[in-house]
């Protein structure tokens with residue numbers, strides 16, 4: 001049995017098997033299974049309360065699961081102490097020692113662990129280089145910006161020379177500009193290290209930009225586990241489709257009749273990239289992202305066209321959002337930023353059906 005488990009874990013850094021966690025009568029994680037490859041950047045993404053921090057804390061050893069097993073680098077660590085798991089963790093709040101310099105903060109844990117002095121020096125220098133902290137090593141946290149403090153917190157995990165890094169919303173205390181800068185630094189860091197990274201966030205831009213794969217969670221259950229563009233292009237269900245993308249995917253409710261979608265608009269379903277049918281008749285949701293809606297001449301070449309009146313125009317620089325309605329439901333169109341379309345204007349639109357999604361209205365699953 002042990003041999004089979006070991007073989008199954010080849011190439012796997014973290015393996016979560018049938019994990020359950022309940023707080024009293026509340027089941028937060030339900031039979032959760034997840035394998036994370038060595039060196040992978042995996043993002044746990046979901047709305048507040050979906051259980052992503054709980055899962056991360058179980059991997060870290062900060063919470064005891066109610067059932068299931070956790071393997072890290074082939075070892076069953078389900079009941080191991082956090083310090084025995086070969087993990088480094090970075091939290092949302094950086095909690096640096098205010099009386100110590102940056103260098104002191106970076107080396108403190110290693111000194112406590114009685115790591116030899118020259119080894120401490122080597123690891124601190126390397127972390128400082130990777131995180132551009134060299135000019136700041138003699139400063140105290142009060143003399144650092146929020147972004148610099150968080151880099152020190154990341155550095156503290158880095159010097160521990162662990163296999164797996166766990167990040168719990170490490171950028172959410174920073175302003176938007178710093179967040180974007182540090183996001184790129186984290187990506188560079190992952191490119192230059194071979195470590196596995198598991199990263200919790202509710203920010204879909206962080207998830208899309210950083211992840212090799214994203215696990216989208218809801219109610220303690222992974223809804224979809226896939227590469228970012230696969231999730232964006234082929235969401236597994238209505239929840240994922242509405243969660244990923246800002247503004248979200250447009251939904252039009254209708255029915256499939258024969259090989260046609262019939263609702264506030266009618267469209268043929270065969271002849272496109274997604275499937276050739278046969279189609280099961282029934283209540284269906286047609287989903288199309290705002291950037292896959294065409295206007296003007298482009299609309300006239302689409303197999304499905306309709307006419308809308310623009311209610312709100314939001315110029316955002318690089319692109320412009322148009323807000324309208326189809327079948328009473330809000331509908332958004334994304335155009336390039338130079339458009340001259342104005343509020344109150346009525347215009348023909350068409351759908352790039354090859355890029356669309358169809359969902360069963362009852363099961364909410366992708367068809």
Ligand SMILES: Nc1ncnc2c1ncn2[C@@H]1O[C@H](COP(=O)(O)OP(=O)(O)OP(=O)(O)O)[C@@H](O)[C@H]1O
Nearest residue numbers: 023026028046047048049050051052053054055202
């Ligand atoms: N100690 C606890 N006792 C009872 N319920 C808890 C406890 N900790 C978390 N929960 C509940 O478990 C669920 C999952 O919490 P968790 O913190 O994992 O969510 P999250 O997805 O990380 O959310 P957030 O982004 O807000 O941190 C929530 O409904 C939360 O209220």
